[in-house]
Amino acid sequence: MSEVGFFGRIGLTGFVLAAYLVTWVVVIGYTLYLRARVRRAAEAVEAETARMERGRT
C-alpha cells in the first residue's frame, strides 16, 4: 500500500509546497506591512496636526 498520504496524492509536497508557502508568506506579510504603514502614516498626520494646533495657540 502506498504511504504517500493526502498531500502526496495531490502533489503538494517538497518544492511545490515550498513555492506555495513562500507565496502565501509574502502575500500575507506584505498585507500586514501595508496595514501597519497606513496606520503609522495616519498617526503621523494626527501628531503633526496636533503640533501645529499647539503652535497656533
Place this chain on the structure above:
Amino acid sequence: MAIASTEPAARSATRRRFAWLNWVGGIGFAAFLASQIFGIATSPPEIGMGHLQKIMYVHLPVVWNGFIAIFIVLVMSTVYLFTRREKHDLLAASAAEIGTVLIGLTLVVGSIWAKPTWGVWWTWDPRLTSTAVLFVIFVGYLALRAFTEDIDRRARWSAAVGILGALNVPIVYMSVRWWRTIHQVQSSPSTVDPSYVLSLRANAIAFLILLIYFIGRRYQAAVLERERERLAEEAALR
C-alpha cells in the same frame, strides 16, 4: 449636541475614502485561496515534471501581475511628466513597490521550480538574468524615492527611472525568443494543456484582484505620508 468621534480625523477620513479596499482585499484573498485549492485538486500530473507543474499556478499569476504593476508605473510616470499632478506620482510609486515585491517573488518561486527541473537554483540564463536586472532597477527606483527629500525632484527623477525601468519588461518577455535559453517560451492559456487552462485563468484573475488591493492600500499610505510631509513643511515655514 453633536457627538464627536474619538477616532482622529485624518485616520477616519482616509478610512472612509478607502473603505472599498476591505471588500476588494477580502474577495481577493478568498478567490486566491479558492483558485489554488481548485488548481491543486483538479490538475493531473504533467507528463514531464509531474506535480511540479502546480507551481505554475503561483509563478505565472505573480509574474503577470508584476508586469501589470510595472505597466502602471510606465503609464502613471508618463502622465505625471505631462500633467505634474501628485496623484499620478503617488500611483506610480505605489505600483512600483508592488511590482518590485512581485518580481522578487517571481525570482524566488522560479528558483524553487528550477532546482528540481533544471538541477540548479540559479543560472545566468537570459530570461532569469533580464528578470533580475528588472528587479534591481526597481529596487533602485525605491531607493531613489527614499533618499530624495525634495518632493518635485523626487517625482520627476523617479518618473524617468520608472519609464526606463518599464522598458525592460518587453526584453524580459521576449528574451526566451531572442536568445538561446533553457527557460521555456512564454506560457499563456493558449500554450498550456487544456486541463490546466481554467485553473491558470482563475489564479491569474484572483491575483489581479489582490494586485488592485495592494496598489489601493499602498496608495492610501502614500496619500497620508504626503500629507504629513506637507504639514511638516508648512510648520517649518512658520
